[in-house]
Amino acid sequence: MFVKLKSAFVFGINAYGVEVEVDSSKGLPAFVIVGLADNAIKESKERVRSALLNSSIPFKATRLTVNLSPADVKKEGSQFDLPIAIAIAIVNGVEISKNLEEFLFAAELSLDGKLRPVSGILPISIHAKKHNLNLVVAKENAYEASLAKASIYAFDNLSQVLGFLNGYVDAKLYEANIVFEKVDYEVDFSEIKGQHRAIRAALIAVSGFHNIMLIGPPGTGKSMLAQRIPTIMPPMSEEEIIETTKIYSVAGLSKGSVITKRPFRAPHHTASDISLIGGGADAKPGEISLAHNGVLFLDELPEFKRNVIEVLRQPLENGYINVSRAKFTVNYPANFMLIGAANPCPCGYYGSKVKKCTCSFDQIRRYRSKISGPFLDRIDLYVEMPEIDYDIIQAESTYTSYDLMQKVIEAREFQKNRFFEEKIKTNSQLTPRLIKKYCKLDFQAEQTLKQAMKVLHFSARSYTKVLKVARTIADLAKSDIILDSHIKEAISYRYVEN
Ligand SMILES: Nc1ncnc2c1ncn2[C@@H]1O[C@H](COP(=O)(O)OP(=O)(O)OP(=O)(O)O)[C@@H](O)[C@H]1O
Numbered sequence: 364m365f366v367k368l369k370s371a372f373v374f375g376i377n378a379y380g381v382e383v384e385v386d387s388s389k390g391l392p393a394f395v396i397v398g399l400a401d402n403a404i405k406e407s408k409e410r411v412r413s414a415l416l417n418s419s420i421p422f423k424a425t426r427l428t429v430n431l432s433p434a435d436v437k438k439e440g441s442q443f444d445l446p447i448a449i450a451i452a453i454v455n456g457v458e459i460s461k462n463l464e465e466f467l468f469a470a471e472l473s474l475d476g477k478l479r480p481v482s483g484i485l486p487i488s489i490h491a492k493k494h495n496l497n498l499v500v501a502k503e504n505a506y507e508a509s510l511a512k513a514s515i516y517a518f519d520n521l522s523q524v525l526g527f528l529n530g531y532v533d534a535k536l537y538e539a540n541i542v543f544e545k546v547d548y549e550v551d552f553s554e555i556k557g558q559h560r561a562i563r564a565a566l567i568a569v570s571g572f573h574n575i576m577l578i579g580p581p582g583t584g585k586s587m588l589a590q591r592i593p594t595i596m597p598p599m600s601e602e603e604i605i606e607t608t609k610i611y612s613v614a615g616l617s618k619g620s621v622i623t624k625r626p627f628r629a630p631h632h633t634a635s636d637i638s639l640i641g642g643g644a645d646a647k648p649g650e651i652s653l654a655h656n657g658v659l660f661l662d663e664l665p666e667f668k669r670n671v672i673e674v675l676r677q678p679l680e681n682g683y684i685n686v687s688r689a690k691f692t693v694n695y696p697a698n699f700m701l702i703g704a705a706n707p708c709p710c711g712y713y714g715s716k717v718k719k720c721t722c723s724f725d726q727i728r729r730y731r732s733k734i735s736g737p738f739l740d741r742i743d744l745y746v747e748m749p750e751i752d753y754d755i756i757q758a759e760s761t762y763t764s765y766d767l768m769q770k771v772i773e774a775r776e777f778q779k780n781r782f783f784e785e786k787i788k789t790n791s792q793l794t795p796r797l798i799k800k801y802c803k804l805d806f807q808a809e810q811t812l813k814q815a816m817k818v819l820h821f822s823a824r825s826y827t828k829v830l831k832v833a834r835t836i837a838d839l840a841k842s843d844i845i846l847d848s849h850i851k852e853a854i855s856y857r858y859v860e861n
């Protein structure tokens with residue numbers, strides 16, 4: 364006897380259909396799985412056998428062959444447990460009244476027959492929706508799966524699923540109440556005292572989606588500020604929520620929930636390039652993809668290895684990363700805002716009012732050259748965060764995350780309207796051609812920029828960065844033309860190389 368059921372496997376952040384075919388024939392008792400299955404799938408045999416026996420479903424000693432079709436694509440995941448078990452139950456005589464063609468099954472089985480959640484359920488659910496299939500999942504997966512608006516049936520165990528398929532158990536479609544609107548962060552900008560200049564730079568950076576570097580002695584609030592950046596980014600759109608949740612889903616990190624908060628990822632400076640960009644044996648997404656639509660914070664940035672920083676080049680330019688595996692490449696989204704933090708020198712106290720710097724001139728120069736070289740290309744704003752006085756710590760704070768976010772939203776709206784016929788959304792994406800088109804300066808601003816280029820020895824790179832940042836500053840002021848004050852402020856966020 365032959366039974367065929369539908370399931371799906373995940374590749375990158377998308378799911379593709381799989382037909383699970385089970386054939387039972389006479390001959391020496393055997394149970395084989397074919398069709399380029401990975402080890403997790405091969406282990407499925409033991410789980411399925413126990414789950415069936417513990418659900419009081421006969422498991423006759425026949426020759427069972429399971430084929431996962433298409434057979435030429437490598438598949439992974441434990442979601443085939445459920446369709447394999449159902450198909451075996453059917454070939455062993457369990458009756459079904461529902462039309463199996465209308466269902467997609469994806470759940471792991473525990474030995475006692477319980478349905479367990481699997482990673483990648485959101486892409487699988489999107490696939491089910493696209494092909495108009497009812498998705499059958501473990502209860503813990505239902506909420507996340509419902510984000511795709513597919514028809515979902517969620518169950519506790521295998522007996523219930525079989526009962527539902529033969530009409531003895533009545534099951535309702537799973538209905539989730541996903542709330543997108545209000546997101547509460549545990550931290551807020553109002554907790555930051557003083558540091559007005561850094562807060563202003565953060566506002567500009569988020570408004571134009573510019574990468575930013577915070578420089579200052581220990582304990583001045585660099586990490587504190589970075590952690591609060593997601594709280595002033597505009598709320599995630601539904602599309603962004605789905606994209607980000609898909610990444611967490613395939614990484615096995617969504618834990619059945621939906622990602623509505625902007626991610627904040629802070630890998631340690633000893634992190635390897637694989638953990639940062641993704642890959643390895645299972646080609647899972649790395650930190651930069653987990654930061655998609657949010658923030659990647661590289662604290663103590665000069666300490667990161669050069670090769671690690673080098674691999675950031677592609678995602679910073681394109682917003683995605685190609686992760687190589689043995690025979691193929693997986694593509695993961697990785698569009699994040701980069702925030703770097705560094706001390707001004709190796710001991711941390713160069714320019715400090717509180718403590719004397721113990722570094723030699725040469726040490727400082729070497730340390731700074733680490734920041735400048737590979738990073739200059741990628742960072743639009745540099746801001747110093749000095750030590751703050753006691754009175755400031757005591758003072759009331761001026762900025763709340765909510766107020767700052769409103770300004771960001773307005774500045775983003777201004778950019779969106781301007782770029783309505785372009786492919787870009789924010790000023791950080793301006794190309795030289797678009798800079799020419801959209802960064803118009805008034806006479807005085809032009810004079811200032813010319814002068815600054817001469818005196819500060821701006822490179823062509825600095826010149827474009829100043830214009831991009833000035834464009835965002837003008838957007839915050841709702842000005843179509845870049846004025847002198849805008850250009851002056853933008854120049855003040857350039858890194859002065861020693
Ligand atoms: N501007 C500030 N307003 C309020 N609290 C602050 C401020 N700066 C620092 N703090 C307090 O000091 C603690 C340490 O700050 P934070 O970790 O952000 O410093 P840092 O600049 O990242 O230092 P390091 O260079 O050592 O990493 C914060 O958790 C906070 O309690």
Ligand SMILES: [Mg+2]
Pocket residue numbers: 585586587662704
């Ligand atoms: Mg810190």
